[in-house]
Amino acid sequence: MASLQQSLKQYFGHDRFRDGQEEIINQALLDRDLLVIMPTGGGKSLCFQLPALLKKGVAIVVSPLISLMQDQVMALQDNGINATFLNSTLDYTEVRRREEAILAGKIKLVYLAPERLVSEKFQQFLQLLTSTVTISFFAIDEAHCISEWGHDFRQEYRQLRQLRFRFPNIPLMALTATATTRVQKDIITQLNFKNPAIHRFSFNRSNLYYEVQPRQKRTYQQLFNLIRRLDGSGIVYCFARKTTEDLASRLTQDGISALPYHGRLSDEVRSNYQNSFIRDDVRIMVATLAFGMGINKPDVRFVIHHDLPRNIESYYQESGRAGRDGDPAKCILLYNPNDEYKINYFIKQKESIQEQKISYQQLKKVIEYAETNYCRRIIQLSYFGERFRGDCDGCDNCLNPKEFEDCTIEAQKFLSCVARCNEKFGIKHIIEVLRGSTSDKVYKYGHHLLSTYGIGKDKTVEEWEYLGKSLVYQGLLNQTEDSYKILKLNKDSWEILRQKKQVKIAVENTNKNRVIHEYHPKALEVELLMQRLKKLRKKLADQENIAPYVIFGDSTLKIMAQMQPKNLKSLAKLSGITEYKLNKYGHYFIEEITYFLNEENLTVALPTTTQMKTLQLYQQGLTIPEIAKERGFAVSTIITHISELIELNQSIDIDKFVLSKKKEVIVNTIEQMGDQSLKTLKEKLGDNYSYDEIKLVKAWYKRMKN
Template identity: 50%
Template sequence: MDNLSKSLKQYFGYDNFRLGQREIIEAVLAGRDTIAIMPTGGGKSICFQLPALIQTGITIVVSPLIALMQDQVAALQENGIAATFLNSSIAQNEVATRSQSILEGRTKLVYVAPERLFSERFLQFLDVVRDRVGIAGFAIDEAHCVSEWGHDFRPEYRQLAQLRDRYPHVPAIALTATATDRVRQDISNQLQLRQPFVHLASFDRPNLYYEVLEKKSERDTYAKLLQQVRLQSGAGIVYCLSRKRVDEIAQRLQEDGIDAIPYHAGMNASDREANQIRWIRDDARIMVATIAFGMGINKPDVRFVIHYDLPRTIEGYYQESGRAGRDGEPSRCTLFFGYRDIETVKYLIAQKVDPQSGEPLEAEQRIAHQQLRQTLDYAEGLECRRTILLRYFGETHTGNCDRCDNCRSPRPLKDWTIEAQKFLSCVARTQEKFGMTHIIDVLRGSRKEKILQHDHEKLSTYGIGKDRSADDWKQLARSLIHQGLLDQTTDGFAILKLNPLSWEVMRKQRSVMLALEPKAESTTSSDPSSSERSDRSEREFTRDAELLYDRLLALRKRLAREQNVPPYIIFHDSTIRTMAKDRPTTLEAFSKLSGVGTRKLEQYGEIFVAAILEYEQASIPSPRNKFSTTQLETLALFDRGLDIEVIARDRNLKPSTIWAHLSEAVNLGHAIDPDRLISPPRQATIRDAIAKLGMTSLKPVFEHLEGAYSYDELRFMAAIARMKSGEQS
């Protein structure tokens, strides 16, 4: 093992570098300016953190958010790394203490916001740091903020150009998860980077499943949202366009028994911070938020992100949905799409006006309309969702990813060339002066006053489209626009205009394909990150390991509370899962786990090994006791009359774990009255489905029942069926 690999294991607990990390680190260590474009969860932070530990001097990390600084510093300190942050959240005497530690060379990484960095007092302090201990480099995190073409431009980031003027010989590394070619060039220019080493990783996130669900009515959409939240495990984010919607959805989820909390700019700062901390520390499962939430949030175990409303830009959607699955585990990204959302976004675009004159900012509005069209291309697209997303960032993808709804449930295409010719001909005959609704009215033979006023009832295209519904024509019109076969003005009037491709269609030189038949509604059961992964888990991750996993999660949460840090800073879920599967019972075996470095071995090794040993010993079968200690604890509480939710809360376990205990107890011959858990009518429905489809796999039963019954209920009733079958035989 070379020195870099040894340092990686020592400080961060990883045995191998991820793709691109070593090359970036070597460039930084060689003193080169660097641009690192890596997807969320791709391991950007290590690219500047590891060199900082090896180099002489201090690395200054420019970060836009207090929460991000605190999160990263807490994680570094947990790994025994001397890091700190300086921002407005700490008292002046603490600032003095931390500053002294920096000047004495006892700190390796210093996180600071651009506003503080460019205060005259801090720059003077930085000059002293340079002279006494040296500045190894500057790391510009979330570097897309420096570009006005980025999705989250921050004017204060423009000041970063001063760093090159003031410290010309100090190298810099710029890091971001999303940046188009234009943004990358702007980053380089704004930071005055000199022939930077550029690493551009793939933007593909293979562990994410993408889907778009139709918004029919508010009632229907919320029902779908509630179903997803109930069926998905782990933490989630629900994004909404407005503060009002955030409050409404959070309240409705709470009323339906979901631990959901709101976050938006209309709340006071202390409430926002409190809710953010609750969610990060697993004290609340669902965060309902505007896009004001999320940037810099380092929570790796977000299992799903739902956009309840249409996002404004593709880049923003990629960034927001990318907060799911940072740990590489299967996660789900759902976008609810309805055409009313388009009008909402257009209204927001129209609010882009000069604050002084009140005049529209036409350039900004034009860009925003272009971005909206790109978002619609994604929402309405028929090809692989991954292909559409990656194309935006200049990357090609072969499609057929099997990890999006379009690849899993493709809609059959129909040739609508003749209908397209009718529509485009009507646009031409009305002299390209009208919008979509008027053209459809002409085609369908409407007698509206506007049609009669312009004598459009006399056109040859009048009434030739009566055989199609208005919705069919709208879908065709939108498809023509998004395929580039028809233009629409963006000056607020949305007038339809023909282009050269329009004439190719009318001249029969180009065909038009349209998917009109609605595809089967995507549900959680169609996603490998849920049911199929659940089936795999039953094969690869035993029920016993699942119980140990839950126990270790509870131990991690207790330790995190004691230390006032998020649970994932102790260990990531993937490391806990490996512990439960491999069950290391010595410190040497524990040290070999991915995610266990020198400091964490010293700090937590004995605690977790002891917990594993205790579980192993308690689970040894004996003639006097067929049940493990944890199962007996559950059965004792259940026999006292407590329900599953109360037992789960009291034992700090998931309800699904309590269900598993009870199902396993039935499998082992313990009699449990099913009426206490499932109503008789629901029992009857499940029994009929099991009798019809068998118990070899529960997935067909789940799908047959259209996801209306949970896997917990199905497993329990299958255990009851097996017990009765054994009695009869």
């Protein structure tokens, strides 16, 4: 029998397992019940797909959305793996044909919705299946849907509890990307697991960059500028349906392909729009929360939240749709404090007072995330019960750290008050005592008699609250995970009280220093080849009517562009290349790489030192005015640098500086008038076109003609 590593390469083209995958797969092969909580992009699917191929019989996979199961089956089939799905898109004849193939032992994985799985008619089919080819195990994907405490509870998932009673000897595997401790316990209880192996991984996704920007009054312009500076596919999440339509329409008018997505569109339209996005026919999806779980697109490079999400779990899920391939991606929240009032309105519509209370607590946590001066991952991960010390090097606060002030004396006052209140109260009560409140609660517990009563009148409630939260963020004070959020002293707390430890609190830093990353000329050649390989991949995908990533992921194309294999034997050694895909697509990509390397005009003139410095800042996403400010030059000088870099065939996207419809008009004018001066072209084009725009397009046109 082949080793697990050999099977991994044979079926999926990977050279090694990701963290935890091998142990999970080994336990699945031993017929253990399994609960797997693994963040998006961690490789959950492989944990049930590979054992399904190695075990006798067929694996039954429960998936909540039609689009999700169809995408996964398509990807498996393109790896030469016998997988199928059964759902409402198939007519009776096709369902019967697929069921016959399953009973004949020709299929290793069957994807279906929970409603079909628990239906009486399908249960009869499963009973027949157990007595013929056998069922290897049941895999329940998106398992948080089974819990009423999960962020996306679905009543039909609750019926899956029948599986253990009807098939007591068949192992169960539940998988999800997000599950609090409460949800984990509920999943185990509902599915009646037998001595399950629980695999819970860190929720930290280090490839994602998190940033919060104040939402400006000219929000569309802010969003448009952001998208123009970012590369690749992106999702923009909005609170309201009308906003999705308005933004998608304006982006399209301004030359950025975009589509709206919301719950009031017909199923057919939503499906068509989603396919357009997945297959790279459209770059941006502007969506409400109706768009999400069914997206199996690994190469989303950014997610922007136009409005404040309702809770941390939703934000983690939605922002987590970026970078599922493990490559760097950006998650940006445009924050306006007034969003709180909109969300409060919807919370008040809930009938249950308890649900309202929970929703208010969740909203408060999101606001805390948006307003913190500390590492954003501290707040995000604490929601899932995970301690994180900060310094993630992957959020705006860590990359642009705030200045720190010595607040040891204030911290000693705060911690002393916590101690004198016997560590039985939360931040709000401690602040009331410090500020000398005359509230009934303070007098009820006799806290007006404490030595710390009223010693903090010199600071506002907000200042004390920020100090208390800062102590918790830094691990200098503990806070219980229940709804009461009781403060508890720890070892560090006592060291502060005994004057053995200083406390420094972050404040806004107006002097932010930007790090300049080193530029490597070789990276240009790799980037140019990468773009060529992407175009080839898209062409092949369109011919087969599949998503481009199904052929090869971006990470595999990047390795091809870096290693530049000259033959199929060399290509076969790269990660992500299975024997099946090598035979099916290999010669196309070898041909493209060979053609690229043999081109006569491949040599690219290198920029001068000053041009290179401008190029470095451009590659970091700065606008032309920002580059000019950073370098201490006039904007016109930077425009000249950019124009020269374009002519030198450097990798610069002119669409980030000039709208595509304007570029088209300028090009037509140049073709009509010939190589005229900027002044002559400007007189012809009129006041709607600036000298800078004409200069950039003229450089781009010259490069394209050469």
